Amino acid sequence: MNRLRQVRKSKGLTLEELAKELQEKENLKIVPNGLGKYEREEREPRRETWVKLADYYNVPVAYLMGLPDGLVQHINKTQTMTFEELHEAIIQWAENRNMISPKNTSRQYMKVSEELGEIAEGINKNNREQVEDSLGDILVTLIILAQDLNFDLLDCLKSEEKSKHYHD
Template sequence: MNQKKETWIKLADYYCVPVAYLMGLPDGLVQHINKAQSMTFEELHEAIIQWAEDRNMIKQDKLTALSQLAKVTEEHGELSAGINKKDEEKIKDSLGDSLVTLIILAQDLNFDLLDCLNSVYRVIQNRKGKTINGVFVKETDLHK
């Protein structure tokens, strides 16, 4: 990554503002750039991968994947804390952070998270069972 781009990204991250804002881009262009609020899941998925690549977070090696897995676990812990405290803002933030960390982990392991999701849905879509105490139990596990 070139030095200028890296500097813009670091400044934007530090001040929690879009790079476009720091660069003084025209309002129309900033609005176009900030369309993230209306992006599809697939567009967000690609944007997150690009964001992680821009920050050299995806290296597709075991050490990086293990570090990213630790981040996934950390985010799930924060989600649990949010649910226990009934903190809607924390829950929403933790769910989003969990998705981001899973997308990055999948990319690090050379998987596409959307492919993983499609694959598992094909397995569960016709699954039968019932919910017991708020947890879905597969039909095959009901008879054990």
């Protein structure tokens, strides 16, 4: 669960006040109703919106998104983490947020597609930071999609590797 409402309330702001402040200080055009949807998790903010909200509140994006400390710590220590450990941490994070469900398959597929669009934009604009961020997001969305479909992404990779050896 994200911390958008919690942080806004701790600052004593209404949705209307926040929308006005974000327009003035962060040049983020957003309506109060849109902010409310983000808070209720009826709609997911775009990456740029997460960053501007985090900048406005002066907190890390991961904190604002409500990422469990364990996942944030794992992501921050990826140099010492195996792919399998990262894979497991992402699944645990998604399960804690009730994001994994066969009912969510279409929605999760759309998130994968959205991230593919983001990476294409980053490549076209030669924006290395956007490409790097999109690659990470694609990996996370694919892992969750695989779980929704009752696949293990690691098994899918191993299956592909076996297939390569047979075709070589």
